[in-house]
Amino acid sequence: MNPFKKLKEEKKQKIQEINNQIGELRNRIDGLQIRLANLEDSQKNVKENHKWFEVKQKINDKNDVKTQIAEVKQLIIQSQSKIKALERNKKSLNNKKVLTVLGVIVAITVILFTAIGIAVGDDGTDDSQNTTDVIGYVDETTAKESAVTETTTTDEISSTTVKTDPAMVAVAEAENNTQTAQTTKFNSSSSIKKSADTVSTVSKSSVPTYSGSAYVVVNSNNPNFTSSEKKNKTAFENYSSLDSKGRCGVAFANICKQIMPTEKREEIGSVKPSGWQTVKYDCVDGKYLYNRCHLIGYQLAGENANVKNLITGTRYLNVQGMLPFENMVADYVKETGNHVLYRVTPIFVGDELVARGVQIEAYSVEDSGKGICFNVYCFNVQPGVTINYTNGASALDGQTPTTKTTKASTKSTTKATTKSTTKATTKATTKTTTKATTKATTKATTKTTTKATTKATTHTPVSPTSGTVYITDTGDKYHRAGCRFLKESCHEISLEDAIAQHYSACGICKP
Secondary structure, three states: OOOHHHHHHHHHHHHHHHHHHHHHHHHHHHHHHHHHHHHHHHHHHHHOOOHHHHHHOOOOHOOHHHHHHHHHHHHHHHHHHHHHHHHEEEEHHHHHHHHHHHHHHHHHHHHHHHHHHHHHOOOOOOOOHHHHHHHHHHHHHHHHHHHHHHHHHHHHHHHHHHHHHHHHHHHHHHOOOOHHHHHOOHHHHHHHHOOOOOEEOOOOOOOOOOOOOOEEEHHOOOOOOOHHHOOOOOOEEEEOOOOOOOOOOOEEEEEEOOOOOOOOOOOOOOOOOOOEEEEEEEOOOOOOOOEEEEEHHHHHHOOOOOHHHEEEEEHHHHHHHHHHHHHHHHHHHHOOOOEEEEEEEEEOOOOOOOOOEEEEEEEEEOOOOOOOEEEEEEEEEEEEEEEEOOOOOOEOOOOOOHHHHHHHHHHHHHHHHHHHHHHHHHHHOOOOOHHHHHHHHHHHHHHEEEEEEEEOOOOOOOOOOEEEEEOOOOEEEEEEEOHHHOOOOOOOEEEEHHHHHHEEEEOOOOO
């Protein structure tokens, strides 16, 4: 083949390869933009943790939504920089047309002069070698220029990577080099093992004990998938039917781009999972204790109000326990296009309506677990709150868990007993009154109702008698009548009883 034609074909092929790379990068930027929109939407729902909560739980910043948003933005910037570098490379290749034309002209000129020399026979020497040398020189020059251009482009891309956040270097290497580097970024085993305790197995009869970490590693981080399951590259989703108590079972899917959502999540407030309660605490991020937790996260399978995929889970389980693992799998699938076996098993003990926790197993298929491979148990707890898993009742640590029903019963019992006890309590001392009221209430109500009855006699504050103060349903302070904190709830109690029950004086009304 003519050397010039060969060079032209090679250049055309390089330009086509560059165009393909640019197209892939632009598709990647589109995907990252979607991911960024989802994260920013999640950020609206995940507010800054309270100072108390931050002190109580030390969480790796990588798992924070803000950090993920920063990383995605960094990836977008890197991709855009690479596109610019590739465009410059393509432009330099096009500029080589001028050099090639000049080379052709020089070669033709030399050939003509050589032919003339041979025809005239000036010195009878063979100039064919000279012609070959000139052509060889043109080829060598073009090749060197090509090498310099490619080196410059590579340096530009490398320079872009070096200037970015060091934490993202692994990502850039994964995109520029090999699949091995790519799976290194998502190798979950070492980081998970270092940051959590370990247990050999999880079952209804063997539930791990919470000791401060949002999760523990199970079975040395090895998921319990069969050998045939580990080879499955077919997309699927399986959700167990609810049992007789309305509880969810195992959720199992092969996560891939095919089943991932392309639209924002819909409302799921219509679903009331087993043990559901609506209750708020100041110590909980976002106030609400319980979330409707997806067993298989929405970002992985796009399931909305699927009753077979939603359990009653604490905010802590949802955000600190499950979300980091869901994000890890989602990022891996989006960047590699591989499949990840993903199974979540809620652990219910006996007839309890609220799960003690969930076991999550994951395994990346195409690279035999090199990218994603973990087996963890996440605790359905909330630091600072005691939970009754039988029915979802809850209370701050050190208090008796109550449900909404119990609270309503408490109020009605309080009203019913107020009239019959008011006259008696007026004649008796505060201690005797409290004891009598408590004893009478105990026969008709639960322990929770008894405590509430002891605290409450009326919802409307009146002029207090000597030693009388007021408390609320949820606070730990006692108040004067008319204090602004008594707007939502108000129960009369003796000062002596308030102190005995560890209530402290309000700093506003100063009773």
